Amino acid sequence: MKHVVSIEDLDNKRIMSLLKRASELLPVAEGKKKSDKLKGKILSTCFFEPSTRTRLSFESAMQRLGGSCIGFADPSATSHLKGETLSDTIRMVAGYSDAVVLRHPREGAAKLASEVSDVPIINGGDGAGHHPTQTLLDLFTIKEEIGKLENLKVGMLGDLRYGRTVHSLSQALDRFNTKLYFISPKSLAMPEYVTDDLTNEWSTHQNLDSILGELDVLYVTRIQKERFPDVEDYKRVAGAYRINSELLNGAKPQMRILHPLPRVDEISTDVDNTKHAAYFRQAFNGIPVRMALLEQLIGGE
């Protein structure tokens, strides 16, 4: 394994070994145990567009393993503005570090970077393209919460059209024999280019009630205001897909709710204290998963 541009770069065996290692690394991620596995190693975080969560969790993961980080969080501080190409920036940064995390507003940026870099490139999000470590942490959360990844029934709710998170996760879960339920307004339905590739059973629904009781996992995404030309339309649609604790009476007791965060009001705060809420643990899981990946990429395991 050299670069991780998309989740397709990781086969199931590799995914399972990463998730297993992430689980072992939980005490280190929590700061309860120390590790110096990556002592003396340097990770570059090159963020051509802001993403606090992804950048900070990579930096935390690297430092928990005894390594250190260099990088930038904002391209205005770099020679990008002087007209330097991404390829040139990456070649330079690759010479300064043992791996590079790249976040870029253009699709395919990480793929291009992987073609010019001597050190591993990790895609931290490329425009509307891929974000493989988000998919990994979603898979890890499901496995930790439910106990397995195979043969589950997973619902995806909200904006399924524009949300790349749910596209990649659907394709990844399909590799583990998952039955998928897509719940969204028609205008925000899962695109065909995603469903065309699915090999397991899937179905679309306009509301959650009829299928909630079947689900092992419900993955909720934010419906963004800017997708609707009319504010009233937005309010009506967003209101119809809101989750609250009362609604969850119809769910299996062990059903878990995930959300990539930040949430606005698609999950009511009264859900936070129910046994279904897994989204805060999910956000934390970015650390052990990225630690496992960094160990394998930089530590050569």
Place this chain on the structure above:
Amino acid sequence: MSDNLLRVQPIRNGTVIDHIKAGRGKKVLDILSLSGSETTISLLINVQSKIQKRKDIIKIEDRELNEVEIEKLALLSPDAIVNIIRNYAVAEKKKIEIPTFISELVHCPNENCICNNERGVSTNFKLLSEVNLQIQCTYCGRKIEEENIDFI
């Protein structure tokens, strides 16, 4: 065949592109930048054919198509046959093949793709399906079908 010969004379040296998908001949001339050249070129449109119902034929005098040109042609009309003519005889008959990787031939339709936004990056496509022609940008993953291919 004899009908065709009456319409356009045989050429001594050059290339005859036969079995071009009917109606695509003009596009082939444009894509191969042949119309601006100084050689004599004949374009036959909607010729009756045994294999296809109708086909286009292009005869280019004193010029043999190179590999890059043949790759472009393959994307435009995969069933075309390239005949290299030397001294009035067919010296070589090339069945064209769509390359597995298509480099610097096709524009990526995704304006936000890195290949449309970075100096010195050439476009790159992977052949997904030959039957219903479909290619995919190796950078952004955008898939395009035959009718939407925009040549560089």
